[in-house]
Amino acid sequence: MTLLVTGGAGFIGSNFVLDWFKASDEPIVNLDALTYAGNLANLASLQGDARHHFVKGDIGDRELVDSLLATHRPRAILHFAAESHVDRSIHGPAAFMKTNVEGTFTLLEATRAYWVAMTGEAKSVFRFHHVSTDEVYGSLKPDAPAFTEAHPYEPNSPYSASKAASDHLVRAWHHTYGLPVVTTNCSNNYGPYHFPEKLIPLMIVNALAGKPLPIYGDGQQVRDWLFVSDHCSAIRAVLAGGRLGETYNIGGWNEKTNHEIVHRVCALLDELSPSAAGPYTRLITHVTDRPGHDRRYAIDARKIERELGWRPAETFETGIRKTVHWYLDHADWVADVQSGAYRAWVDKQYG
Ligand code: NAD
Numbered sequence: 001m002t003l004l005v006t007g008g009a010g011f012i013g014s015n016f017v018l019d020w021f022k023a024s025d026e027p028i029v030n031l032d033a034l035t036y037a038g039n040l041a042n043l044a045s046l047q048g049d050a051r052h053h054f055v056k057g058d059i060g061d062r063e064l065v066d067s068l069l070a071t072h073r074p075r076a077i078l079h080f081a082a083e084s085h086v087d088r089s090i091h092g093p094a095a096f097m098k099t100n101v102e103g104t105f106t107l108l109e110a111t112r113a114y115w116v117a118m119t120g121e122a123k124s125v126f127r128f129h130h131v132s133t134d135e136v137y138g139s140l141k142p143d144a145p146a147f148t149e150a151h152p153y154e155p156n157s158p159y160s161a162s163k164a165a166s167d168h169l170v171r172a173w174h175h176t177y178g179l180p181v182v183t184t185n186c187s188n189n190y191g192p193y194h195f196p197e198k199l200i201p202l203m204i205v206n207a208l209a210g211k212p213l214p215i216y217g218d219g220q221q222v223r224d225w226l227f228v229s230d231h232c233s234a235i236r237a238v239l240a241g242g243r244l245g246e247t248y249n250i251g252g253w254n255e256k257t258n259h260e261i262v263h264r265v266c267a268l269l270d271e272l273s274p275s276a277a278g279p280y281t282r283l284i285t286h287v288t289d290r291p292g293h294d295r296r297y298a299i300d301a302r303k304i305e306r307e308l309g310w311r312p313a314e315t316f317e318t319g320i321r322k323t324v325h326w327y328l329d330h331a332d333w334v335a336d337v338q339s340g341a342y343r344a345w346v347d348k349q350y351g
């Protein structure tokens with residue numbers, strides 16, 4: 001048996017692959033285009049490991065996907081590959097439409113052809129797992145109940161619109177063609193190997209470098225935060241027992257304002273790596289808000305708990321402490337990432 005993982009060199013995908021091999025010897029074929037966000041250094045510990053087969057390639061390359069499916073005969077596809085950063089989607093939406101919408105379409109069509117030709121038990125156990133986001137549901141009022149799976153789709157950014165479109169394609173391929181799919185919609189992840197363009201790693205990395213900590217607008221936007229290994233365990237639970245055609249929301253039960261997040265990161269750094277110049281909060285700067293910035297996301301994760309018995313193992317306190325420790329221990333990884341495309345992007349965004 002084999003899994004095909006797309007986007008397995010990115011933040012969540014690489015955590016998924018690494019966690020998978022802690023508990024299973026089932027091989028993974030990892031298809032990743034290695035965009036600026038894909039980093040093979042995340043998978044360095046798997047070098048020479050026969051269970052991991054990395055393929056550099058695009059999910060939109062039908063011939064390549066067809067040949068990988070024919071050669072490796074996966075029992076499931078876990079689709080992580082995407083353009084994932086909201087700010088980048090505002091500056092340049094085209095790549096998001098290409099990968100998240102067209103790429104998912106191509107992957108679904110290749111999967112359909114593969115699945116239609118399958119027979120027997122292989123066909124009955126096969127599934128396509130689409131990894132998506134809570135951002136497809138749009139923005140919540142301060143006292144509104146958290147997103148359930150029945151919440152209407154109201155995507156507000158080019159990123160969330162492209163993910164919503166991909167969710168709709170996955171749904172339609174199930175409804176029309178009977179493709180065995182399941183979709184998970186997850187809140188903001190954080191943890192090891194998180195690319196430092198996203199809030200938490202950016203704040204850690206900038207603080208340690210004595211650079212400004214840019215908070216958009218008033219910093220009172222709320223996100224739910226989920227430690228990445230909890231997301232990976234939820235995906236394993238859905239892969240093992242999720243009902244086909246269903247969607248499952250995955251969240252950490254940790255609603256926090258951006259202001260709270262940045263202050264917590266600063267306090268942990270003051271404790272673990274104090275600066276002679278004084279508390280890290282001195283670096284906080286309020287910058288122009290993101291256009292169309294969603295005010296609040298919150299996840300109601302009761303369905304996955306009820307049906308599959310999954311709950312996050314980490315609290316925000318334990319998860320953020322592990323995360324800050326990881327970045328302090330992996331200065332070499334950060335230095336590696338902070339070159340080339342990443343630096344150009346930071347200049348464009350904050351310069
Ligand atoms: P990421 O940007 O860190 O990684 C994306 C990976 O996909 C990279 O390795 C990149 O090289 C690869 N990729 C991009 N385009 C590709 C293409 N055309 N073909 C093949 N590979 C391609 O993203 P992430 O944070 O790991 O997110 C993974 C998935 O989880 C995405 O689908 C995202 O929408 C979803 N998600 C992320 C979060 C979060 O907080 N990061 C929350 C909810 C859902």
Ligand code: TYD
Pocket residue numbers: 085086087188197198199200202214215216217221222223258290
């Ligand atoms: P981000 O990590 O980009 O994730 P998303 O937009 O997908 O939720 O941003 C998380 C929150 O942090 C979001 O409300 C935007 C805010 N933010 C800042 O205030 N400053 C920053 O430099 C970044 C990158 C994000």
